[in-house]
Structures are given as C-alpha cells and as structure tokens.
Amino acid sequence: MGTMARKKSAKKELILKTAAAMFREKGFAASSMRDLAEKIGIEAASLYNHIQSKAQILEEIIDGVSDECQLHLDNLEKSKSTALEKIESLIRFHTKMMMNRFEEYSVMVSQWMHLDGDKLLRFATNRRDYVRRMEAIVESGIQKGELKSLMPYVVVLNILSSVRGLEFWQRSAKTHTAQEMEDNMVVHLIGGIKR
Amino acid sequence: MGTMARKKSAKKELILKTAAAMFREKGFAASSMRDLAEKIGIEAASLYNHIQSKAQILEEIIDGVSDECQLHLDNLEKSKSTALEKIESLIRFHTKMMMNRFEEYSVMVSQWMHLDGDKLLRFATNRRDYVRRMEAIVESGIQKGELKSLMPYVVVLNILSSVRGLEFWQRSAKTHTAQEMEDNMVVHLIGGIKR
DNA sequence: CCTACCGATCGGTAGG
C-alpha cells in the first residue's frame, strides 16, 4: 500500500488477472500468450508492451499472494495470542485468501513449480521457511499442553492442504456461505489438535 | 489380477511408470514425448508402437488408480463397520495409496484436468460421485451421534486434500516413518470430527 | 497497439 508503491497500469492489472484465471484453469504450460491476448482483446505481440515475458506474469501473480501471506505471519508471530488462537487465525486467513483471491492463490499453490531458475528456488525456500514457522507455533502449543502431541509437520500440511482443497468448492452452489465453510474448517482442523 | 486380465507388456508398463513420474514433476502439458522417449532410451517415434497417444498415457495412469479407489469404497460400503471406522479406513487407504503409488496417485489428483473430452467428463462425474458417497458415510455418522455436526462436504474435502498434501512430504528425510505419518493423519482428521 | 515474421519445439505419421 501507500502512494510510493510502484503503480501498475490498469491494463497490466487486467493481464495479470486474466492470466491468473487462465493459469488456474488450464495450467501454466497449457496456457498460450495468444489465448491470453484474445481474452483481453488485443494481439499477442501487444502483451509485451505491458509485460516482459510469460514467466514474469507467473512471478508477479505468485509474489503478490506470497507477500501477503508472509506479512500476516510476521504480524501473527509478534502477537501475544495463544498457539491455538494463532493456528485458528492462520486457518481463517488462508481460507479467506483462497476465497477472496481465488485465482491468484490457486495459481500460487498449484503452479509455483513452473517458476524458473532462481525464482523457483526462492519460492521453495520461502515456502519451506513458512511451513517451519507454522510448525514452531504448533510445537509451542504442544509444549504448553494446549495441543495434543502430534507431529507439527502433519498438522501444518493438513491445514494448508485443506485450504487448498477449497479450490474445488463450487461457490456457485449456494448451499453454504463462505463463512460457514470457514467455520467448519476451523472446527474440524482445530478440533483435531485441541487437547 | 487374474490371468484373464489384459496383459500389458513390460515396455508399456515402463512407459506408463516413467510418464507418471514426469507428469507429476513437470505437469502433463510441459512433458514432451521426446523427453519421455529419451528417459526410456528410445526415439520418440518408437513410443507409438506401445501407446496410441500422449492423451492415452494420461488416461491409463489415472484409470489405474481411480479404479482401485472405487473398489475400496465399494467394499467399504458393504461392511458393517461404524461410520467412524469407515472414515478411518478411508484415511488409511488413501494415505497408503499416496505413499505406495506416489507418482500415479499424484498424477490423478493434480493432472486429471488435462484429460480430454469424454474422459474428462467421466472422471469429473466419478470424482463427484465418490465424494458424495464419502459424504453419505459422514452424514450417517452425524445422524447416529458418532460424529460432531459438521458439513460433510468440508470433512470429505479436508480428508482428501490432506492426503494430497503428502505429495510434498520428503520421505527421503527419514525423520518419520510412513506409518507415523499415517497415524498422525488419522489422529488429527478423526480427532476433529469425533463427538 | 498492429502486421509480419523468426527459430524452436510440439504430437504424430510414413515407410521401412
């Protein structure tokens, strides 16, 4: 945020948004720049006035979501909440991210392996680090007797994977609200670790 | 099983196995027939003496795993176990499938959208049906008071998604055994629904 | 933002 932030043109935002929807649906490799251009209503060559490469589009989509996740965890670690409260906050945060920024979040969790070179390495490192920091929260909860003695890695993997699974939730089938989904996620995943 | 079953040549099995590893790692679209052939040690054109198309390779990999899942659920529905026992059986079965048939199972859950035409439609229908049958088991457990009153859809999604997440478990890092992982999955996911 | 076009690579076939 802030006016100092590098401002993206409306057209570039449109390209990123459209590409995210496409990458999520068909996968990065199966998405062509020609199809992307067509959906936006310009020629493929014209895309390159706004972006440098197909790879860069993927990077920007993923970095946007990834940075937000990092920021949330940074703040959470500074808070004085209990481990249980922190884990609930993580479940609710990721669930909301998945629902509010559906395309971008889905692309991050399902297309990151198509990043190339140093970007791939950096993402993998960040991801591993993020998981370890979540594990540390679980570990401290076990130590304090708030949580059952479970392998922190499994708990973290189950939480992040469950959120990811929401990709397949048909929000169009209006049988349940997003809030109901989120609350049920919390009851199931927190219920399984609370002592 | 059985000698009447259509026998696949050893070479075809090798192609399917190698392709599964490749599809899982790079994705279906980003995997080329030339790379596949090279890994096997033949020319790309020679692959077509054993398989009909790239699409058919994906179909056979997915059908193999999918059929096994269907069969397990068929048998489970006929059993006299409680809902809780059935759900535990499903968690253990899928976890074992993910670990024992890592490449094929991963390809099924992450590459099915690259099936084309009627195969895609059939898989999506089967998948939806499978989820509904799992939901029915959860629903009956809630009705009988074995389980908390949770949305069955969320419970099923969390279970299947958590198993899927095991794709990222580094089995090479021998800090935990497969059995420990499986047991922890059960404690977390069953613990969250048991009344 | 477009037309015109590049070299590379794709899945797959013909013919032996």
Added chain:
DNA sequence: CCTACCGATCGGTAGG
C-alpha cells in the same frame, strides 16, 4: 525400433 519428416503452434522480436 529408426530415419525422415509433416503441419501446427509456441514465446517472442522488429519495425512502424
């Protein structure tokens, strides 16, 4: 199982 090759499509650039 190979050599030789097809038409299609890819990401991207030159030049305006």
